[in-house]
Amino acid sequence: xxxxxxxxxxxxxxxxxxxxxxxxxxxxxxxxxxxxxxxxxxxxxxxxxxxxxxxxxxxxxxxxxxxxxxxxxxxxxxxxxxxxxxxxxxxxxxxxxxxxxxxxxxxxxxxxxxxxxxxxxxxxxxxxxxxxxxxxxxxxxxxxxxxxxxxxxxxxxxxxxxxxxxxxxxxxxxxxxxxxxxxxxxxxxxxxxxxxxxxxxxxxxxxxxxxxxxxxxxxxxxxxxxxxxxxxxxxxxxxxxxxxxxxxxxxxxxxxxxxxxxxxxxxxxxxxxxxxxxxxxxxxxxxxxxxxxxxxxxxxxxxxxxxxxxxxxxxxxxxxxxxxxxxxxxxxxxxxxxxxxxxxxxxxxxxxxxxxxxxxxxxxxxxxxxxxxxxxxxxxxxxxxxxxxxxxxxxxxxxxxxxxxxxxxxxx
Numbered sequence: 001x002x003x004x005x006x007x008x009x010x011x012x013x014x015x016x017x018x019x020x021x022x023x024x025x026x027x028x029x030x031x032x033x034x035x036x037x038x039x040x041x042x043x044x045x046x047x048x049x050x051x052x053x054x055x056x057x058x059x060x061x062x063x064x065x066x067x068x069x070x071x072x073x074x075x076x077x078x079x080x081x082x083x084x085x086x087x088x089x090x091x092x093x094x095x096x097x098x099x100x101x102x103x104x105x106x107x108x109x110x111x112x113x114x115x116x117x118x119x120x121x122x123x124x125x126x127x128x129x130x131x132x133x134x135x136x137x138x139x140x141x142x143x144x145x146x147x148x149x150x151x152x153x154x155x156x157x158x159x160x161x162x163x164x165x166x167x168x169x170x171x172x173x174x175x176x177x178x179x180x181x182x183x184x185x186x187x188x189x190x191x192x193x194x195x196x197x198x199x200x201x202x203x204x205x206x207x208x209x210x211x212x213x214x215x216x217x218x219x220x221x222x223x224x225x226x227x228x229x230x231x232x233x234x235x236x237x238x239x240x241x242x243x244x245x246x247x248x249x250x251x252x253x254x255x256x257x258x259x260x261x262x263x264x265x266x267x268x269x270x271x272x273x274x275x276x277x278x279x280x281x282x283x284x285x286x287x288x289x290x291x292x293x294x295x296x297x298x299x300x301x302x303x304x305x306x307x308x309x310x311x312x313x314x315x316x317x318x319x320x321x322x323x324x325x326x327x328x329x330x331x332x333x334x335x336x337x338x339x340x341x342x343x344x345x346x347x348x349x350x351x352x353x354x355x356x357x358x359x360x361x362x363x364x365x366x367x368x369x370x371x372x373x374x375x376x377x378x379x380x381x382x383x384x385x386x387x388x389x390x391x392x393x394x395x396x397x398x399x400x401x402x403x404x405x406x407x408x409x410x411x412x
Contacts, residue, residue: 185385243285
């Protein structure tokens with residue numbers, strides 16, 4: 001009987017990934033059959049760019065270089081004998097289901113096979129992943145690319161060789177050109193690999209000091225370029241993504257819809273004013289960026305207050321969302337509190353003090369810091385990648401807390 005039970009256990013373990021994959025596909029197909037494919041936000045731009053790529057026109061790469069991988073992936077729908085709805089549905093179901101599988105593999109490497117299965121099951125039904133699944137936006141694709149990048153990072157941290165490093169470089173390129181918000185993921189990944197390499201030569205403390213110094217040098221240098229009048233800065237502030245993020249960082253403080261509408265109204269008035277004065281679109285972007293930099297120079301304390309408020313709005317958007325429904329606020333409250341507290345509880349267990357764990361935590365913090373210094377959204381969409389990162393580790397924190405409480409209770 002014991003041998004039979006053992007065989008059943010190993011069979012379950014063996015087929016767990018396929019079970020997660022098939023269940024994920026079934027859930028996502030069912031979800032899309034009810035809600036269909038939706039357009040919103042920048043969907044029109046992505047479809048337009050994909051149409052250009054399908055015709056062999058590469059001009060979008062020059063205009064918006066950091067958002068084009070998703071549009072390239074969408075391009076085949078314009079020449080394949082199928083509707084856009086069908087193509088996007090199949091694409092998003094595959095990407096989202098493979099993301100679930102990657103989350104399982106990441107959690108399995110981090111803790112155990114059983115824990116990996118638990119997190120994979122959570123990912124299948126996680127409300128935020130399902131909510132954004134129907135939208136023709138980069139969310140589903142970005143979560144897939146980010147999960148792939150993290151999995152490859154874990155592989156590299158386990159064994160550094162030429163093949164693994166090549167895969168890591170490919171994943172960095174994919175994530176960077178899918179969305180520029182992938183930059184913190186890349187920086188933290190490189191930081192962890194540097195520590196892994198330096199640790200073997202200089203020890204734990206020196207490796208952290210050297211790696212941290214190099215990362216800080218890169219960040220300070222990048223900020224310095226923005227504040228000094230030079231050719232690199234002038235090119236950067238002319239890029240639409242950089243310009244708009246910089247301008248919004250001094251004008252948009254929270255994710256409140258009413259505030260956002262007022263800011264966008266102000267933006268249209270400024271663009272209209274500069275257009276009437278004969279400025280080109282690139283010159284308008286540069287002027288808006290310089291206006292933002294001047295504000296930061298003159299009012300640094302006020303700017304830092306706005307940064308702190310945006311950081312808080314990133315993790316707890318329900319506090320500022322005056323136009324959200326009560327059900328939306330309650331769901332977001334549960335998600336944000338569960339993920340953040342679970343992550344804090346997890347850090348009390350010394351078993352989890354390893355490079356892989358700290359990589360996930362620092363990536364989530366990096367995403368929130370980038371948002372704090374750039375722009376916040378009104379629907380919690382920018383937080384989605386950070387939610388995936390914390391979803392991998394937060395349940396461990398709650399398991400650890402429950403186990404600790406039970407042990408304390410038994411001692412009495």
